[in-house]
Amino acid sequence: MIVAVTTAAPTRVAELERLAARTWRGLEEEPYGDWLLRAGGGFTGRANSVLVTGDPPEDLRSAVVGVTGWYADRGLRACAAVPVPGGEEVDAAFAAAGWTRDEDVLVLVGPAGPWPGAGVPVLLDDAPDEVWLAGYRHRGAPLPATAAAVLRNAERPLFASVRPDPAADRPAAVARGVVDDGWLVVSAVTVDERYRRRGLATAVMAALATEGRARGATSCLLQVTASNAPALTLYARMGFTEHHRYHYRWAPRG
Numbered sequence: 001m002i003v004a005v006t007t008a009a010p011t012r013v014a015e016l017e018r019l020a021a022r023t024w025r026g027l028e029e030e031p032y033g034d035w036l037l038r039a040g041g042g043f044t045g046r047a048n049s050v051l052v053t054g055d056p057p058e059d060l061r062s063a064v065v066g067v068t069g070w071y072a073d074r075g076l077r078a079c080a081a082v083p084v085p086g087g088e089e090v091d092a093a094f095a096a097a098g099w100t101r102d103e104d105v106l107v108l109v110g111p112a113g114p115w116p117g118a119g120v121p122v123l124l125d126d127a128p129d130e131v132w133l134a135g136y137r138h139r140g141a142p143l144p145a146t147a148a149a150v151l152r153n154a155e156r157p158l159f160a161s162v163r164p165d166p167a168a169d170r171p172a173a174v175a176r177g178v179v180d181d182g183w184l185v186v187s188a189v190t191v192d193e194r195y196r197r198r199g200l201a202t203a204v205m206a207a208l209a210t211e212g213r214a215r216g217a218t219s220c221l222l223q224v225t226a227s228n229a230p231a232l233t234l235y236a237r238m239g240f241t242e243h244h245r246y247h248y249r250w251a252p253r254g
Contacts, residue, residue, distance in 0.1 A: 009085075013244045014053035016107065017083050020221060021051050023178035023185040025153045027146070028074075032066065033057035039074050040153075041146030044138060045102075045248050049079040052090045060093035068251050078251035083107075083244060091249065099249040104226040110240035112184045112217040113209030118199035122207035125159045127152055132161050134170035136190050151188070154178045158211055160204040162195075173200035177208035184212035186222040189231075201234060 018036075026038030026047040034054025040047030050070075056063035071078035080099070082091045095101070125132070128151055133143055136151075151157065157178050161171040172195035176188040186208060191200050209220065222240070224231045 013083050013086050016109075016221065016243065017051060017053050017081075017246070019180055019183060020107070020185055020223070021046070022180050023154050023157075024187060025150070027149055027153060030070070032063070032070075035063070035067075037067070037070050039071070039076060040150045041144065042076060043144050043146045043150050045079060045081065047150050048076055049081040049248060051081050052087055053083060060090060061097075064093055064097045064099075071251070072254070077253065080249040081246055082249055083246040085244065087246070091247075094249040098252045100252075102248040102250070104245045104247050105223050106226055106232070106245055107243050108222050108224060108235055108240040109243045110220050110235070110238060112212050112220040113206055114213075115202055115206040115209060115238055117206040118203040120162055120164065120200070120203055122203055123161050123163060124207055124211055125161075126157065128159045128176075131163070131169065131171060132159050132174055135161060135172075135174040135192065136176075136188050138188075151176060155180065156215075158208055160207045162200050162203060164195075172198075173204050175201070175204035175208055177212055179212050179215040179217045182216055182218050184209060184217035184220045186220060189222075201231075202238065205238070 024046045026040040028039045030037040033056040035056050036051040038047055042048055050067050068078045080094055160175045162173040163171045173191045177184055177186050186205055189201055
């Protein structure tokens with residue numbers, strides 16, 4: 001079970017959210033006061049939501065209208081990523097405007113390894129090839145055309161994969177990592193259902209951590225939905241604890 005850290009200060013929450021945002025960016029980004037507008041062709045909430053840390057450039061009611069218009073101009077349904085603690089007042093403003101709420105996403109923190117691998121070779125590349133992309137299932141679905149550009153859009157990203165069958169059309173496991181300011185931020189951990197319960201998620205994370213430490217990382221951050229019990233169990237065994245949470249608010253469909 002993940003142990004929650006309930007004393008996280010809002011300022012520290014904002015710092016980690018901005019750090020994570022630098023490792024998973026939209027293809028277009030624009031400051032909106034302290035907030036950050038992000039658009040990435042609709043691939044992932046993180047790349048297509050306004051990160052609401054700090055203050056917008058106007059009152060909250062006007063800011064909700066401004067955010068809605070920015071996304072409408074790009075053919076996207078407006079979305080806001082609301083961290084807590086620290087985002088309660090903003091969340092209330094979105095709720096009052098009729099924006100619906102998604103489930104909680106836990107932001108977990110822990111050491112950047114070392115973790116024992118599964119005794120299998122792990123490939124590390126600086127860009128995702130077609131096989132890697134075939135192995136990453138976002139919310140269980142194949143990736144859209146814009147995914148590769150979003151995944152590459154960070155400072156020196158790492159793409160880990162386990163490929164026991166070189167001729168296979170997708171790997172047994174994949175994961176992505178980016179080092180920023182001493183933190184290894186891990187994402188896109190996916191294990192093919194044919195290879196589960198073999199320690200491959202730990203193996204790809206261990207490989208990322210080894211390279212991450214060589215790049216100066218001492219801590220690790222990752223995000224997982226509150227309903228993903230198997231992942232939470234795994235990360236708890238690896239020493240992760242909950243730092244804070246965030247959720248998405250979605251504008252009413254027009």
